[in-house]
Amino acid sequence: MNAHRPDLSDAQEILAAQPFSVYLGARLVAFGDGAAVLELDVRDELRQQNGFVHGGVLSYAADNALTFAAGTVAGAGLLTAGYSIDYLRPAQGRTLRAHATVVRPGRARVACRCDLFMLDQDGAQTLCAIAQGTIAVA
Template sequence: MDIPDLELAQKILAAQPFSVLLGTRITEFADGRATLELDIRDELRQQNGFLHGGVLGYAADNALTFAAGTVAGDRLLTSGFTIDYLRPADGRTLRAHARVVRAGRTRVVCRCDLFTVDAQGAQTLCAAAQGSIAVS
């Protein structure tokens, strides 16, 4: 398998229209880890002013799959994931950091911690997810 390549991962992310719509960036892609970030904008908030849970779910799903891609290549599909919302998400940036827990021949299990980042750069854990990624 090829060595994980951040530039290639950025191209794959840019080929996802929904990721482009959200303005998602991939900032880490190597050694069983991937990190996605997006700016928290008013259009992504729910009625109480917090980041919508669907955005957190999207970020977890994509980060889990990108982390799996660092060890299993690009022929992957999410087969399932769970997410626990730990506190309302508010801040300047959402950061989804995923890592491989176990890489098998047909499945890769990953965990993702989701943080909000404030204007001073302080991170607050707001959700945690775990998923199974199918290798096709």
């Protein structure tokens, strides 16, 4: 595994270097100890025709949160090897929160899971999707 393990500030710089993440307004609010939390505020451009947050936005959040969680144990230089996502209910709310944790660290792959929540204006959260994936260590 990589010798340098980034801290929250390092991870936020990595996120800020991703043009798509900047476009979506994603922010990394927690990073360390085998977990990462990514959030983004929902705006109309991120919704599908029925007013729910588009599944692609949830998928993006899961993908990035999984990889950042892996980075807490494996350092920088990671790539998503694959992941699956299950949508449990339509995503409605103000803020999307993706909370990812490491399930099993490894030298070549890190297995992670992610719970995706929608937060309402009072901060109450509703689980709307779950994902699991493997992250390749470069």
